[in-house]
Amino acid sequence: MTAQGKGNFMKNDIDIDITIPSHTRHLRMIGRIGEKVAQAIDCSDKIREDLPGQLEVVLTEGLVNAIKHAKSPDPDEEIHIRINVSDRILLVRIYDNGVGFDLDTVPTPCFSANGLEDKGRGIFILRSLMDTVKYTRSDRGNVLEMRKKLM
Amino acid sequence: MNIKTELSDGISVLFIKEDRLDANNSEELKGELRRLFDSGAKDLVIDLKEIHFIDSSGLGALVSGYKNASIIHGSLKLSGLQTQVKSMFELTRLHRVFDIFTTVDDALQSNT
Numbered sequence: 001m002t003a004q005g006k007g008n009f010m011k012n013d014i015d016i017d018i019t020i021p022s023h024t025r026h027l028r029m030i031g032r033i034g035e036k037v038a039q040a041i042d043c044s045d046k047i048r049e050d051l052p053g054q055l056e057v058v059l060t061e062g063l064v065n066a067i068k069h070a071k072s073p074d075p076d077e078e079i080h081i082r083i084n085v086s087d088r089i090l091l092v093r094i095y096d097n098g099v100g101f102d103l104d105t106v107p108t109p110c111f112s113a114n115g116l117e118d119k120g121r122g123i124f125i126l127r128s129l130m131d132t133v134k135y136t137r138s139d140r141g142n143v144l145e146m147r148k149k150l151m
Numbered sequence: 152m153n154i155k156t157e158l159s160d161g162i163s164v165l166f167i168k169e170d171r172l173d174a175n176n177s178e179e180l181k182g183e184l185r186r187l188f189d190s191g192a193k194d195l196v197i198d199l200k201e202i203h204f205i206d207s208s209g210l211g212a213l214v215s216g217y218k219n220a221s222i223i224h225g226s227l228k229l230s231g232l233q234t235q236v237k238s239m240f241e242l243t244r245l246h247r248v249f250d251i252f253t254t255v256d257d258a259l260q261s262n263t
Contacts, residue, residue: 118181121211125242
């Protein structure tokens with residue numbers, strides 16, 4: 001992790017790789033890492049205020065999504081998270097080895113009291129907090145890729 | 152999950168003694184709410200004062216309780232939402248669905 005002076009903001013050059021077992025007991029730790037990384041990012045005041053809480057949510061929802069879709073008979077299944085921050089972009093990639101899903105078929109949740117569902121808000125939250133959300137399936141594994149502009 | 156339950160004039164008040172409500176513990180809350188409804192509870196207040204962080208699974212457990220309360224023409228009200236928790240309700244528009252109060256007492260008085 002390095003930070004060097006450049007213009008009005010310090011240069012953001014952060015690259016973090018995390019590999020953890022596919023289990024929800026690690027949500028607190030991952031959320032906390034997200035919060036701390038966001039606090040270290042030098043960006044506009046408008047973004048800086050909300051980013052720690054948002055990145056905590058994004059990493060938590062992304063990890064839960066990976067755990068759900070990485071369902072495998074292997075109890076040692078691992079999930080790989082990569083956080084990359086450059087001057088302009090925050091990029092979060094979460095890799096899983098499960099069967100995956102089609103992001104385009106995930107519906108927007110119903111907002112009225114009559115049609116409420118218990119589930120189905122995770123992707124909506126990710127789409128609301130990040131600028132782009134993509135999920136790519138491949139033979140070598142799946143990746144949920146999320147970007148947010150920092151300028 | 153650490154939950155303290157009190158009965159106040161026929162209303163069950165649940166104090167969630169956790170700092171997070173997420174995919175790691177939300178099923179326990181869902182189960183506890185189901186048990187309360189199964190044992191005859193009709194009106195509930197859930198105090199979230201100690202919760203700093205909620206995710207979509209935590210919201211889902213509360214929605215599940217809300218739906219169960221509606222089926223039996225009961226109620227499920229919330230109190231004590233911290234800033235980040237409140238913003239998750241707003242993001243998912245659930246602040247328009249739930250009756251949300253500042254304190255447990257405010258929620259209890261709204262029934263009178």
